[in-house]
Amino acid sequence: MNSVAFVVIAILTLAAALAAASLQKLIHAALCFAAAFVGVAAFYFLLGAEFVGLVQVFVYVGAVAVLIVFTILLTRRDAERERGFHWSGALIALAIFAGLLWAIVRTSGLSVAAPWIAPLTVRQIGEALMTDYVWPLQCLGLVLTAALIGALVLVMEEKG
Amino acid sequence: MSRFLDQIFVLAKQRLLSQLTDAPDWVGQTVSSLLNISALLVVFLSLFALISVLERKILARIQNRIGPNRVGPFGLLQPAADGIKMLIKEDIVPLRADKVMHFLAPILMAATAILALGVIPYGRNMTPFAIDGGILFFFAIGSTTELSVFMAGWGSNNKFSMLGAMRAIAQMISYELPLIITVLPVVMVAGSLRPDAIVAAQGGYSLGIVPRWFVFTPWGAAAFILFFISGLVESNRTPFDVPEGESEIVAGHMTEYSGFKYATFFLAEYFGMFAISGLAVTLFLGGWHAPLPILEFVPSYAWFFAKLSVLLFVFIWIRGTLPRTRVDQVMSFAWKFMLPMAFACLLAAAVWHYEGRAFAGWLWSLGVIALVYFALSRILETGRKFAPRTYRFAE
C-alpha cells in the first residue's frame, strides 16, 4: 500500500466531499459528490477490494449521480440557489467528529500495518454470493424491485 | 518465426524493461504503465486519423462521390490538415456559460473513452491493463460518459445543448441495460469477468474447422446483434444520433463548442466507437483468435485489428445507409424489444450450457431465441407497423 497514493486520494476525496456539502450551486455540489465517490472507490482499490470499487463507480457515478442531476433539473425553479444554512448542524457535526477522533486516537491497537493478503478475486465474491449470501441476495433483489416500482408509482403523473 | 512475430511487441517491452532491473520496484511499474499508455495512444490516435478520412471516403463512395483527395496521396493527409485547422480556430466560450464545466466536459469525455480502451486484449499477452473485473471496469468507466455529456449540456447554458444532453443521457441509460445484459451470457459461459479469460474460452475449433467463437452459437449471434445496436446508440452514431440531430437541435450538447474542444468531442466519440467495437470483438468474435486453423501463423494482433476494422466499416456503412430514427421510436425500441430479447439470450445461453454445449443445446437455444423473437413481434404488432405504407391523397 502506497502512502503517497493514500495522501493524494484522501485530500481529493475529502475536498470533493466538503465541496459537495457546502457549495451554493446544486449542480456543482452534485458533480463534486460524484468526484468524492470516485475517491472512495479509489480507496477501495487501494485496500485491495477492486470489485467493490468498480461497483461503487458504476452505481454512484453512473446511476445515482445522474439521477440526482435529473432531479435537480426537474425541480429547477427552486434549485438555482438555496437559502438558509443551519449553523447548529455544523456544530453538531464538528462535535461528533471531535468525539470520533478522540475515540480513534485513544484506542490502542489500531495503528497496525496491513498484513499480506491474497488478492480477492471476482470468482471468490461470486461464490460467496451464491452460497453463504444467497438469501440476502434474494432479499436484495426483492428490495430493488420494490424500490423500482415504488419510485415509478411515486413520480407517475396523477391522471384526472 | 510466427511465434516471434506474434510476441514481438511483448518482447520489445520486456527488452526495454530489462534495462531497469536495478531500479526500485515502483520505477519499473511506472515505466511499464507509461509504455502501455503510449502504445495505446499512438495506435488509436493514428487509427482515429485514418478512420476519419476513410469514413469520409467510404461515405462519399456510398453517395456516389469521390471524397477528399486533395491533401497528400489519395487525400490521406487530410486529418493533419483538419487538425491544424481545428487548432488555430478561435475557442469561443459563451458569456453566460458555466466556464469550469464547459471546459472540463470534453476533457472528461475523452479521458474516460481512452481509459475504457485499456482493458481490451489486443493480442496474445497484450492486455495493457489486466484487472480481474475488466468487463465491469469497462462499463463503470463507460457510465461516466453520461455525466460528461450532462456537463457539456449544462455548462453551455443553451437550451439546445441542454435538450441534446437530456436526449443523449436518456437514450444512453435506456440502452445501457440491453448492452450489459447481452454481456451477461458471455460472462456466464466463460465463467470470468476478465477479458483474457473470455478470449481464452473462445479458442479452439469444433469439428476441426468452425472456430468456437460465441457468435457461432444462436444465443451468441443474437446477443452480438443486440450488443452492436446498443453500441451504436452508446457511441451516438447514425441511425441513433438523435441527440445531435442537426435538423432538430443544431448539434445537441456540442452546440456551443468550437475549435479544439469540438475536436476533442469528436475524438471521444471515435474512441468510444473503437472501445465498443473492441469489446464486441473480444466478447463475441473470438478476440485475437484466428478464424481457421491454417491461418494461425498470422500474428494475433493482426486478427484483432482486422476484426475491429470490419466492425468499424459496418459502423460507417450503417451511417451511410440508414436514416435517423425518431426519438420516441428509439426509446420504445429499447424497452419493448431490446430488453426482452437480451433476457432471452441469457435464457438461451443457460439452456445451451445445460444441454452440454453440443448440437442439441445449439438447437434448443435457437428454439428459445426464435420463440421469444416471434412472440415479441406478435405482441408488438410489428407486421402492422412495418407493412408497406398506404398513402391517401385528397381527391
Place this chain on the structure above:
Amino acid sequence: MNPTLQLFLIISAALFCIGLLAALSRRHAIFILIGIEMMLAAAGLNFIAFWRFAPQPAPPTGVMVTVFAIAIAAAEAAVGLALVITVYRHYRTTNVDQIDQLKG
C-alpha cells in the same frame, strides 16, 4: 511508511461528519440525500478497512456487507429522489423547512 488502520478510520470519520454536516445544516432536500449517501459510503469504507487489516485469512464479510450496502443505497437514492420530485409537485418547493404540514 504505510498507512495504518487508524488513518483509514480517521478519513472515514471525516467523511461521515461531512455527510452529517450536509444532512443537518443544508435546507435543500437533495443535499440531505447527498449527505446520507456520504455517511453510508463512510460506513462502507470502514467495513473494507477492517476486512483488510484483519488477521489473515479472513472471510470476505466486510466486502460482502459493502456490496450489499451500495445496492441498498442505490434503492434508497431512487426512492428518495422520487419523493423529492413528488413533494416538489405538491408544494412547489424543495426546502425541507417549508414542508412542515401533515396534510397535503
